[in-house]
Amino acid sequence: MFVVTADQVGSRTDVDRSAAMQEELQRRFGDHLRLPVDQTAGDELQALTGDAEAATDLVLHLARDGHWSIGLGIGDVREPLPDAVRKATGGAFFAAREAVEAAKRAEARFALRAEHPDAGVLPAAEVEAVVRLLLLLRDRRTPQGWEAVDLVETGRTQKHAAEVLGISDAAVSQRLRTAMWSADDDARPAVVRLIASLDRDAARR
Structure with a gap:
């Protein structure tokens, strides 16, 4: 639990x-x-x-x-x-x-x-370190980055997110890269x- x-x-x-x-x-x-x-x-x-x-x-x-x-x-x-x-x-x-x-x-x-x-293969302290890295990555995200991430995480395409935000598709893509959204999205299932x-x-x- x-x-x-x-x-x-x-x-x-x-x-x-x-x-x-x-x-x-x-x-x-x-x-x-x-x-x-x-x-x-x-x-x-x-x-x-x-x-x-x-x-x-x-x-x-x-x-x-x-x-x-x-x-x-x-x-x-x-x-x-x-x-x-x-x-x-x-x-x-x-x-x-x-x-x-x-x-x-x-x-x-x-x-x-x-x-x-220390009961398992991976000690709790090492799991803690991985979770903390993810939190620190997300802590660097700007409000503009969160806007883009929140939209695509609700299932919207980057094109639709661009329309909602009133910016270009390329600008949404840049925001997501700067926000390290792909790394975040890949890391969460592992966490x-x-x-x-x-x-x-x-x-x-």
Whole structure:
């Protein structure tokens, strides 16, 4: 199982963003969550899923928002599940707690911890490094780059994206190259498989 814990950056000097993000995450990812997104303590959010792709997308979405330290915990969760994430427990939750604390001091404000970090072929620390590289790549993307990426990721052709943005096909292509969209698109499935492999390793323990 995967637990994503997110703690708002600079919450003492910023507006409280937790309620709005809680609603947004539930709307976007609710169908893939085992329980509704929960606000656990103060401005901290927590989500539980058994889906490696959903866990990856939760991390990517929170990182793009730019206001969160993000911890991904992988491991067992005690069942039967309670009626709220904040009441649940297990190795994945302990790992997520350790991860979010580490994320506050880490590049890209992300950390990954597994209940059994060295149980599989690839250690959790190496998977964390790959995820962080993807986050750092995306962090360099400009607003103009995101405009183009968002359009093509909804299934639009580059020609249609150009019409929507009011620019040439060549300009859309240049934006996508500068945004490293192709590398991002190629890397995400590999990241999902790596995260899933850590979950499988935990399940075999």
